Amino acid sequence: VxxxxxxxxxxxxxxxxxxxxxxxxxxxxxxxxxxxxxxxxxxxxxxxxxxxxxxxxxxxxxxxxxxxQAPDRPEPAEAPEPALPAGGTLPWILSAAAPAALRDQARNLAAHVTAAAPHPADVGHTLITARSVLEHRAVALGTTAGELTDALTAFADGRSTAQVVSGTADTDGRTVFVFPGQGSQ
Structure with a gap:
């Protein structure tokens, strides 16, 4: 094929x-x-x-x-400005191998967003699609880059905030073998 x-x-x-x-x-x-x-x-x-x-x-x-044969695709139009999801709240999802590394990542991300000013939806998309998923995790919720960076900074400093939830994920998965029944096993 x-x-x-x-x-x-x-x-x-x-x-x-x-x-x-x-x-x-x-x-x-x-x-x-x-x-x-x-x-x-x-x-x-x-x-x-x-x-x-x-x-x-x-x-x-x-x-x-x-x-x-698939039909030719038309030339793509200029990409629209990213938009916040319905309801306006945007998640920024972080993960790290250790709690200290998770706080460091939150601090570094807040500093980067403050300096570079990327669109908050782009940051959220990149965090969920282009980063490894590790054991220690946190999610910051907000409607603007300012709200999200404030929440990340509070989390990085060890202050409790309603905009950030953190925890650990179970990483004890097991290997599974699937035999299709066509003699390949």
């Missing part, structure tokens, strides 16, 4: 592998089908490219997928 998706993306049919001698059980002369013996340009017109991929499993499971 991946090979054919990439072939559609590049508009090129790759040669058929391991088929140096065509089968004598197929009428190759009629022109209904042909063996691709060398890389070939796939583009003939503006119609979307289509292909079929078959897979035959060792246990008798067969699959057949028909793929069609």
């Amino acid at each position: 991946i090979k054919m998706v990439m072939a559609m993306r590049h508009g090129t049919l790759p040669r058929t592998l391991h088929a140096d001698r065509p089968s004598r059980h197929v009428d190759w002369e009629s022109g209904a089908v042909r063996l691709v013996t060398e890389t070939t340009d796939w583009r003939k017109d503006d119609a979307p490219l289509r292909c079929a991929v078959s897979s035959f499993g060792i246990s008798g499971t067969n699959a057949h997928a028909i793929l069609e």
